[in-house]
Amino acid sequence: xxxxxxxxxxxxxxxxxxxxxxxxxxxxxxxxxxxxxxxxxxxxxxxxxxxxxxxxxxxxxxxxxxxxxxxxxxxxxxxxxxxxxxxxxxxxxxxxxxxxxxxxxxxxxxxxxxxxxxxxxxxxxxxxxxxxxxxxxxxxxxxxxxxxxxxxxxxxxxxxxxxxxxxxxxxxxxxxxxxxxxxxxxxxxxxxxxxxxxxxxxxxxxxxxxxxxxxxxxxxxxxxxxxxxxxxxxxxxxxxxxxxxxxxxxxxxxxxxxxxxxxxxxxxxxxxxxxxxxxxxxxxxxxxxxxxxxxxxxxxxxxxxxxxxxxxxxxxxxxxxxxxxxxxxxxxxxxxxxxxxxxxxxxxxxxxxxxxxxxx
Numbered sequence: 001x002x003x004x005x006x007x008x009x010x011x012x013x014x015x016x017x018x019x020x021x022x023x024x025x026x027x028x029x030x031x032x033x034x035x036x037x038x039x040x041x042x043x044x045x046x047x048x049x050x051x052x053x054x055x056x057x058x059x060x061x062x063x064x065x066x067x068x069x070x071x072x073x074x075x076x077x078x079x080x081x082x083x084x085x086x087x088x089x090x091x092x093x094x095x096x097x098x099x100x101x102x103x104x105x106x107x108x109x110x111x112x113x114x115x116x117x118x119x120x121x122x123x124x125x126x127x128x129x130x131x132x133x134x135x136x137x138x139x140x141x142x143x144x145x146x147x148x149x150x151x152x153x154x155x156x157x158x159x160x161x162x163x164x165x166x167x168x169x170x171x172x173x174x175x176x177x178x179x180x181x182x183x184x185x186x187x188x189x190x191x192x193x194x195x196x197x198x199x200x201x202x203x204x205x206x207x208x209x210x211x212x213x214x215x216x217x218x219x220x221x222x223x224x225x226x227x228x229x230x231x232x233x234x235x236x237x238x239x240x241x242x243x244x245x246x247x248x249x250x251x252x253x254x255x256x257x258x259x260x261x262x263x264x265x266x267x268x269x270x271x272x273x274x275x276x277x278x279x280x281x282x283x284x285x286x287x288x289x290x291x292x293x294x295x296x297x298x299x300x301x302x303x304x305x306x307x308x309x310x311x312x313x314x315x316x317x318x319x320x321x322x323x324x325x326x327x328x329x330x331x332x333x334x335x336x337x338x339x340x341x342x343x344x345x346x347x348x349x350x351x352x353x354x355x356x357x358x359x360x
Contacts, residue, residue: 001313002322008352010341011322013149013295017346019215020261026251039246041238043071043222046253051207051222054256061194067227070237073244074219075179075208080106081240082175082204082223085232087112091140096126098329100149100177112140118331121338122288122299124151128162135170142167145177146191147184147292150329150340154184154291160191164199173229174199179208179221180293182265185273188291194224201226204233209252212262214344218248269294269343272350276343279354294344297326301337303360308335315339321356 002009018024042048048065056062063069072078079102087093089111095103097118104114115134119126131142144163146155155163167174176193184190193203205224210216223233255261273296277289286299304311308325315321323339330336343350 001316005317005320005322007316007320007322008349008356009322010343010345010353011324013211013342013344014216015214015294015344016349017214017344019213020255023213023215023251023255026254027247030247030250033250035247035250037246039071039243039249041243042234043069043244044246044249044253047071047249047256050253050256051224054259054262055192055194055224057259059192059194061192061200063194063224064227068225068230070223070230070234071244071249072221072223072237073241074210075177075206075221076102077219077241078204078206078221078223079103079175079177081233081236082206082225083107083110083112084236084240085204085229086173087140090138092136092138093140094131094134094142096144096148097331098124098148098150098326099143100145101329103143113138115139116331118334119151119153121151121336124148124153125155126159128159128166131162131166135166135172139170139172141173141175143175143177144193147180149180149293150295150324150326151297152290152293152295154188155191157189157191160193160196160199164196167202168198172202174203176203176205178205179211181207182212182262183269183294184266184292185270186289186291190292202229204229212265213252213255218245220245220248220252272343272345272347275347276341276350276354279351280357283358284360285357294342295340296343297338297340298323298357299336299338305337308337308339309333312339315360319356319360321353321360 048069052063052065083106087110091112093107094115107114193199209220290296312325326338327333
């Protein structure tokens with residue numbers, strides 16, 4: 001619709017600014033140096049070693065690059081593969097909504113039964129009494145996403161500890177979708193499942209180079225998991241992908257030698273968030289500054305009582321602004337009167353967005 005109506009596209013989650021030219025040159029060099037055939041099935045060892053070093057430095061967890069790290073064709077493929085590795089017909093999988101839209105279909109494809117638990121607005125944090133009461137003898141896995149797409153909420157240390165207690169008590173597995181791990185603002189901390197010993201021992205942790213390094217079209221991701229889980233993951237990975245982009249892996253391994261290239265991201269994206277929010281502070285939308293991701297929710301309940309999907313279509317067709325209605329992420333399409341906008345944009349794009357939002 002954005003293309004059809006010439007609307008400013010703040011809907012999809014991708015940057016409209018270029019990747020670092022240094023990384024582009026590293027990819028080109030890897031191609032020129034001949035790394036154009038199949039990479040090893042689990043990924044280039046140098047990149048797996050870089051990931052192992054990063055997780056040990058940031059989260060205190062040592063992953064064996066030989067047996068506990070796999071490079072994937074994007075985070076969504078990693079998610080799909082993790083579901084395929086463990087979900088069997090009749091297994092129940094707890095998913096917290098609002099939720100990224102690939103979780104539920106993948107669970108269903110492998111015969112599982114999604115159990116959707118809605119986190120209420122505006123905090124979008126779990127109610128642990130509800131979680132406890134939702135666990136049955138069929139429950140196999142819990143899926144978490146922090147920082148959360150689309151809400152931008154971040155799970156606290158207390159949340160992670162309560163999750164850890166539950167999965168130990170009920171012998172559950174975890175998929176921890178951490179693709180926005182480096183996009184955390186206002187001095188807050190990302191609590192990775194890797195930072196909790198018992199949780200890490202039960203978790204597939206999924207990450208994304210595309211989200212981190214501004215090149216979503218490369219479709220590069222990774223999975224970290226203890227060896228016994230990774231062995232099952234690779235049984236699926238070998239036959240649905242086998243190997244992923246070789247020269248890009250070589251380039252990423254070298255690029256990540258400087259940790260500042262991902263540790264500087266919170267400040268980089270917070271400046272963009274703050275530019276947008278400062279510009280629309282007088283608009284008719286209400287908002288709470290997002291804590292993480294590169295998404296911001298805008299509450300339009302003081303403007304319209306339409307369903308968010310209808311209002312989003314109106315903004316696209318009549319006002320030239322494309323957003324995402326958050327009901328599509330919610331259980332039973334619950335309407336919270338909120339739209340998601342992406343602020344991973346150039347200053348010029350953000351300034352245009354500010355003008356459009358203020359005009360509504």
